[in-house]
Amino acid sequence: MSAKGIFLRRLAVSAVTALSLVSAVHAADMSEEAIAERIAPVGSVYLEGEAPVETAAVPSGPRAGDAVYNTYCMACHSTGAAGAPKAGDAAAWEPRIAQGKDTLVSHAINGFNGMPAKGTCMDCSDDEIVAAIDHMLSL
Known part of the structure; x- marks a missing residue:
């Protein structure tokens, strides 16, 4: 077999191996908890009439x-x-x-x-x- 053929064969095996590993990792993250975490809201909108959210305290006075x-x-x-x-x-x-x-x-x-x-x-x-x-x- 030529050097080019060996190279292509190794490249194909490497690609299949990499895809298999990616698929295995992806499948591990398909639990309901992982899905819920990924699609959970990252924030919320304040609507008039709702209790306001407390804001972070702003330092008062000059810094030392x-x-x-x-x-x-x-x-x-x-x-x-x-x-x-x-x-x-x-x-x-x-x-x-x-x-x-x-x-x-x-x-x-x-x-x-x-x-x-x-x-x-x-x-x-x-x-x-x-x-x-x-x-x-x-x-």
């Missing part, structure tokens, strides 16, 4: 500086990614602090060089950004 830092700032300022000064590295922060806190705040809020505006925390208030800066400078 450490919470903002840990969520949005730490990724770059703990590793030095994109040229970010590392938190706790006094030498890296010295020239930035020398420009004044207003400049630090402006760069953090508006973005500067590799620093994205608000450090990608687009729902942070300016006060939360200032709190994150204060936290970072305290490290």
